[in-house]
Amino acid sequence: METFLLQATIYLGAAVIAVPLAARLGLGSVLGYLAAGIVIGPLTGLVGSEAQDIQHFAEFGVVMMLFLIGLELEPRTLWGMRDRLIGLGGLQVLLTTAVIAGVCTWLGYAPQTGLAIGLILALSSTAIVLQTLTEKNLMRTQGGRSTFSVLLTQDIAVIPMLALLPLLAIADGTPVADAEAHAALSLVDGLPGWGVTLVTVAAVAAVVLTGIYLTRPVFRYIHHAHLREMYTALALLIVVGIAVLMGTVGLSPALGAFLAGVVLANSEFRHELESDLQPFKGLLLGLFFITVGAGIDFALLAAQPLAIAAAVAGLIAIKGGILYALSRLFRMGGKDRWLFTLGLAQAGEFGFVLVSFATQRAVLDPGMGQMLLLVIALSMLATPLLFLGYGWLSARMDDDDPKPDADEIAEHGTVIIAGTGRFGQMANRLIRSAGFTTVVIDNDPATIETLRTFGIHGYFGDPTRPDLLAAAGIGTARVMMVAVDDKDAATRLVAYVRRIRPDIRIIARARDRVHVYELYAAGADDIVREMFDSSLRAGRYALETLGLSAFEAAEVQAIFYQSDRAMVRELATLWKPGVPVAQNAAYVARARQLNADLETALAARAQSGEDGGTVIPGDGTAADQNRRAD
Template structure:
C-alpha cells in the first residue's frame, strides 16, 4: 500500500507539473506581451520594451526573477538562432561579394575603435591591459540590437544594412583572438606553451572545416530523408539539431556559438530545404531573442550603477561618443554619404553581448576582479539601453534621407499626350500596350535606382514626385490627354488624383487601386477608370484553376463573365452607398441579373454527379 500510494503521489505531482516551476515562465511571457506592444505604440521600439521589462522584473526591480544569469545563458540561443536565419539569407556567392566589406571595413572599424577606446580607458584611470580589455569589449557592437532594428525596418538587404552586417560578422570573428589575448594577459594562463596555442588554433580551423564538410555532404541527404518521413516535428527537430550542433561544435573549438550557427546557415542557404528550415526555426528565434533582451535588462545591477554612477556615466558617454565619431569618420572615408554615416554611427555606438563573454572570461582567469567586471558589464548594458533613445533622437532631428540625383534628369517642360506616374512592376506592364500602339509617353518616378535600372533597358524616365503640383506642371499634366497613376502607395495615389482633379479638371485620369475600398475612394475623387491591382490576375488565376479541373472553354468564359457582372453590380451598389440589404442579398440579385443575361451560376456550371444504381432503379 505504501509503495502504491507513493507511486500515485509521484504520478499526481508529475501531472500537476510539481517538478517544473511555471511561475517565472509566465512572468517573462506576460512582461513581453504587455511591455513590447506598449513601447512600440509609444515609438520606442521593441528592444527597449524588452530591456525595460527585464529591468522591472530583475533583482534591481520587483525581484520576480532571482537568477537573471541563468536566463541570459539560455537566452543567448536567441542570438544563435538569429544568426542562423541571417546565414540562410547569405548565399556563399553573396557572402563572397561582401568579403571586401567584411575584411576591409570590418577590420578597419575594429582596429580604429579599439585603439581610441583603449585610450579612453586609460584616461578613466585603468592600466593599459585593463583599458584594452574594457575598450575592446565595447568595440563589439550588439549584433542582436542592430540586426533586430534593421529587420524591423526592412533594411537588412539594403546597401547600408549590408555594410553593418559585414562589420558585425567581423566583430563576431574578433571575439576569438580577443579571448586568446585574455589568455596571454591573465596571470593564471600566461605560462601556456606556444605548442598549446598552436594546437588550439588548429582545432578551431579543423572545426570550421568539419562544419563545411557536413554542410556540403551530409545535411542535404539527411533533410531529404527527414522530409520523406513527412513528420513535421521531426523536420523541426532536425533544424534545431543543425543550429545547436553547429553552435556546440564551434564553442568546443573555442569559437563563437553565433558564428557556428551563421556558418551553418550559409552552408544551407542554397539548399532546397532553406525555406522550410527558416520557417521551423523562426518561432524559436523570436521568443529566445526577446528573452535575451529581457535577460540583459534583468542583469543590470542598479546598486552597482548608483555606487559607480560617475564612472559608468563617463564611460558610457565617452565610449559611445568616441566610437560614434570613429565610425562616422571611417564611413565617410569609405565614400558613404553624411546620412548613411550618421545612421551607422548612432546604430552601432553601443557595446554588445560578446562583451559579457570577454569580461566574464577575464574575471574567471583573474585578469580583472568581480567589482570591475560588474562596472564593465553595467557600462555595456546601459549603452545598449541608451541606443534606442539615441536612434529616436537621430530620426527626430536629422532630415529625411534624400536620394542622389547624379546622372538622373529631373522632370522639366515635358509635353507628351500621355503622362505615366510610377514605373514599378505595374507601370512597366501598363506602358507596353501604349508603346505598342506608338503612343509617346512621359514617365516620372521618384526611385533613382529604378530610373537607372530602366535606363539600361532603353527607357527614358525622369525624376519627379507626382504629389507635388510643380512637378505635375513640369511633367506636362496640364496639356496631357491622359494621366496614368501607377504608384504603389494608396495615399500617394489619392493625393495625385486630387491634385489633378482640382488643378486640371479636363484631364482624364486612370489609376491603380489597392483594393475595393481604395477603388471606391478613387471613384469618389473623380478618376475616369481604376483597376484593383490584383483583380484581373486573380480572375485569370481562378479561370486557369477550373480549366485544370476539366471545365470547357465556354464554361470558363461564362463563369468569368458571371464573376465580372456580380462584382460590377456590387461595386455600383457600394458607390451609391446602398448597403441596407447586405452582401448576401446583393449577391443574390446579382446572380439573378447574371442569369437573365444568359450567364449560368457556379451551381449550374458544376458537373452533375452520375446517377447511382438506387436512383436508376427508382426511375
Template sequence: MAASPEAPVYFQALIFLGAAVVAVPLFRKLRLGSILGYLAAGLVIGPFGLGLLSDSTSVMHVAELGVVLFLFIIGLELNLSRLWAMRRDIFVLGTAQVVLSGLLTMLYPLLVADRPWKASLIAGLGLALSSTALVMQLLGERGEVQQPHGQKAFAILLLQDLAIVPLLALVALLSPLDSEGGDPAWLSAAKMVGGVAAVVLTGRYLLSPFFRVLASAGAHEVMTAAALLIVIAAATLMTYVGLSSALGAFLAGVLLAESSYRHELEADLEPFRGLLLGLFFISVGMTVDLQLIARSWAVLLGAVVTLTVIKTTVVYGLMRLLRHGHEVSIRTALLLPQGGEFGFVLFSTAVAAGVMEQEQATLLVALVTLTMALTPLVAALVPLLVGTRAAPEREERFDGARGSVIIIGFGRFGQVVSQLLLAEGVDVTAIDNDVEMIEAAERFGFKVYYGDGTRLDVLRAAGAERARLICVCVERKEAATRIVELCRTSFPLAEVYVRAYDRVHALELLEHGAHFQLRETLESAIVFGRATLVGLGLSPERVAEVEEDIRQRDRERFALQQQGRDPRAGNDKLYTRPVPRPEPFLPPQRQAIALNPVPGTGEDSDQDGKGKGDR
C-alpha cells in the same frame, strides 16, 4: 519568494513568461520599445530585484540560443554574392571601428581608473564590440534591416562577431598564467579551418537534399525539428573548435539562402527566435546589480558617457570618411554605442586567465548592461539630428483582407494601379508600412492594411495564398526583389507583377520569376516625349511611328540583355548624338584662314546627324 534550484521547470517558465507579458506591452505603450521591457522584467525578477530567480548565468546559457537563431535567420536573408558585395563594409569599416574604438576606450580605465595596461586593453577592445542581438532586434522592430543604415550596422556587427576569436587569443597571449596543456597554435588553427570547412561543405552539398527528403514525408513538425537541429549542430561545432557559436549558425544560414526551403525555415524558426531572444534580454536584465551601480555610480556614469561618445564619433567619422551621407552615418552611429553580449565572454575569460580582476569585470558587465539599456533612448535621438519625425506605430491587423489582388506598396504608383482595378470592381487588398500614408488614405475612404510586405507571415495574413495576382509596387528595389522571392517560393499559384526601379532591376526580377515587370519611369517618359514631339509640330502619324520605333528598339535591347545577362548588350539600338568639340566662350578676334583647305570641311559641315553608339 525566490525560486529554489529544485523548483519545477514550468514554475520558472511561468515567471519568465509572466514578466515578459506584463513588461513588454507596457513599455511598448510608453514608446520605449520591447527591449527595455525585457531588461526591466529581468531586473524585477532577478536576484537584485524581487529575487524570484537567482541563477542568471544558467538562464543566459539557454537564452544565447536566441542569439544563435537570430544570426541563422539573418544568414538566410543573405547569400554569398550579397555577402561578397558587403566585403568593404565588413572588413574595412568593421575592422577600423573595432581597432579605433578599442584603443580610444582603453584610455578611460588606464588613465582615469588607474588599471593595468593589459586589463585596460582587453576592456577597451571588449567594449568596442556592440550587441548584435539588441541592434538587429531594434532594426527588425522598425523594419529597417534592409535600409542602408541597417546594412552598414549589420556589416560592422558581423566583423565584431568574427573579432571575438582573435580577442580570445589575445587574452591567452597576455595571460601571466601557465598555459601548458592547451593545444598548439597550429592545431587550434587547423581545428578552426576544419570546422568552417565542415559547415560550408555540409551546407553546400547535403542540406538541400536532406530537407527535400523531409519535405516529401509531409511532416511539418519534423521540418521544424530539422531546422533547429541544423542550427544547434553548426553552433556546437563552432564552439568546439574555438569559434563563435553565432558564426556557425550564420554560416549555415548563408549556405541555405539559395535553397528553395529557406522561407519555410525562416517562418518555422521565427517564434523560437523571438521567445529565446526575449529570454536573452531578460537574463541580461537579471545581471543588473543596483547596489554596485549605487556604489560606483560616478565611475559608471563617466564610463557610459565616454563609451557612447567614442563609439558614436568613431562610427560616424569612419562612415563620412568612406563618403556615406550624413543621415546614413548618424543613424548607423547611434545604433552602435553599447557594449555587447560577447563582452561577457571576453571579460570572464580575462578573469580566468589572470589578465583582469573580478571586481573590474563586474563593473564592465554592469557598464555593458547599462549601455544596452540606454541604446533605444540614444537611437531615439535620430529625428533630432537628421531633421525627420519618427513615424507613429500601428498594429498589424488583417481582419477582412480577402482581396483577389494584393497591392504591396500604396504610394503614388500603387494608388494609380488601384484606381484601374477598383473601376472594374476588383476586390483589392492594399498593404503599406507608412503609417502617415495609411491614415491619409483612410481620410479619402481607402482601406489600407498596415504591414511589412517583405515578411512571409504578413503576406500569409493578408491572404496571399488565396490571391490570383500580387502587385509589388514598393519603391525600394531590394524590398521588391525580396517580395518576389517570397511570393514565387511560398505562393506559386499567384502571378507576380512588379514595379522595377530600372533596367538592371527589371532583369533581376525576371530572373527571380516575376511574371510581369515595368520600369517605373518608362511609360511616363514615353508619354512625355510624345507630347514634346507634338509640341514641336510633328504630325500625329509621325509621332506614332517614332514612339513605336522607340518601343521596338527597347524591346529588342531588353531581350538581348535578358539572353546574355549583360546590361550593355543591345546598346547599338540607342539613338545617340556625337559629342561636339568644345567651342571657346568668346569668339576669336581674328578669323583663321586655312592655307590648305581640306575638301568636305568648313563651317557648314553637318553637326546634327544622328548616330548609334554605346553608352
C-alpha cells in the same frame, strides 16, 4: 519541477505584461524585455542567481538570429559587402580598442588591462541592434546595412580576441578555475598551432559542404515521415549542431550559424527553416534581454554611482565619436549617419563572455570584471533610448540624398505613363511593342536609370507637375496612364488631367476598392485594381484543383469578373468621401445585397449547367461601357 515551472511563469508573465506596454508607448520590445528583467530581478528579487545560467541558454537566440539573417543573404551579396566588412568594421574595432585602451592607460591601469578592456568594449550588441533595426524596418537602409556589416565584423573579431586575451594576463594574477571549460569537449586542446588551424578550417568546410550536399537528402528523408514537428526538430538540430561544432574548435557559434545560413540562402528549404526557427528565435532573444536586465548589480551601482555613470557615458561618447567619424569617412547621409552612430554606441552581449573569460585567466581582477559587466549591461539598457534619439533626429532632418533636377522632356507621346514600377513597366512594354509612342515619367532616379540600362527611355521628374506634363504632350496625347505609388498623388493627377483635357482617355491604377471610388470621382475612365486579375487567376487555379474543369473554372471567373466590376460601378455612386464604408448604411446594405445576388447567380448557374445563361446584375448599360473599374 515546480521550481522550474514557477521560474518559467515569472519570466513569461513579466514579458507578457511589459513588452506590449513598451510597444504601445513606442519604446520598442527590447526596452520592454530589459525593464521586465529589472523588475523581476533587482527590484523585486523574484529571480536570482539562476538568471546567469538561463542567459547562457538564451544566447542561442543570438545564434538563431544570425542563422536567419544568413538565410537572407546570398553568397554574392555577402561578397559585395566585403569593403564594409573589412574597411568599415575593421576600422571600428581597431580604433575603438585603441582609444579605450589609451584612456584606461591614462587613468592609471596597466597597459595590458587597458587593452583587454578596449577589446571587450569595442563590441556592440548584435541582439539588441538587429532586433531593433528589424522592428523599425531600418535594415535595408544604408545605415542599417553598414550597421549590420560592423556587427558581423565584430562577431568575427571575437575569435582572435579569445586567442589574444590569455597573452595579456597579469603577471602576479592567479587564473580562476573554470570547471565547465575543462569539462567541455574540445577538438583543439593540446594541438600545435598548425593543427588548430587545420581542424578549424575542416570544421568550417564541414558546415559548408553539409549545407550544400546533405541538406536536400535529409529534408527528403524527413518529408516521408509526414510529421510537421520533424521539420522543426531538424531546423533546431542544424542550429544547435553547428553551435556545438564551432564551440569544439574555439569559434563563435553565432559566426558558424551565420555561415550556414548564407550557404542555405539559395536552398528551396530556406522558407521552411525560417518559419520553423522564427518563434524560437523571438522567445530566446526576449529571454536573453530579460536576463540582461535581471543581471544588473544595483548594489554595485549604488556604491559607485558616479564612477559607473561616467564610465557608461564615456563609453557611449567614445564609440559614438569614432562611429560618427567613420560615417563621414565612408560618406553616409545624414539620417544614415546618425543611425550608424547611435545604433552601435553601446557594448555587446559577447562582452559578458569575454569578461568571464578574461577574469578566469587573470587578465582582469574580479572587481574590475564586475564593474565591466555592469557598464556593459547599462549601456545595452541605454540602446533603445539611443534609437529613440535617432527617431527624434531623423524626423527633423531632410532626406539624405536630395534628388537631382527633373529631366528636360523633348518628345511627345501618344500615351503618357506617370509612374513606371512593375505595373507601368509592363503596360509600357505592351504599348511600345504594338508600335505606339510613349513618354514615361517617374520620380525615382534609380528606376529611370534601370530602364535606360535595358534600352527603355524614360524621364526623371514629378509626373504631377503641370510643366512636365505639358512638355510630354498632354495637350495632344490620346491616353494618360496613371500608375504612381502615392494614392493621393494619383487622385490629384487624374483630377488635374481631367480638368485640362476633358476628352483624353485616363487609365489609372488603384490600390484598393476605396481608391477606385476616389479615382472614379476624380474622372478616371478605366480603373484597374493592381491585384484584381492576378487574384482571379489564382482563384481559378484553386477551383480547377477542387474538381472543376478548366472551362467551368474559367466561366466562374468570368461571371465573378463581370459581376464585381458592375458592383464596384454601382457602389461608387453610394460611396461618400471621408466616411468609412463600414459606417455608410446605404453602401453596406447594397454591398450585402449584391454579394448575395452574385452567390445566387453562381449557384443557379451550377445547377442549370447551361452555358452563357447567367445574367450579370448591372452589366451592359451605357454608363458601364463608358466607365470601367476592373
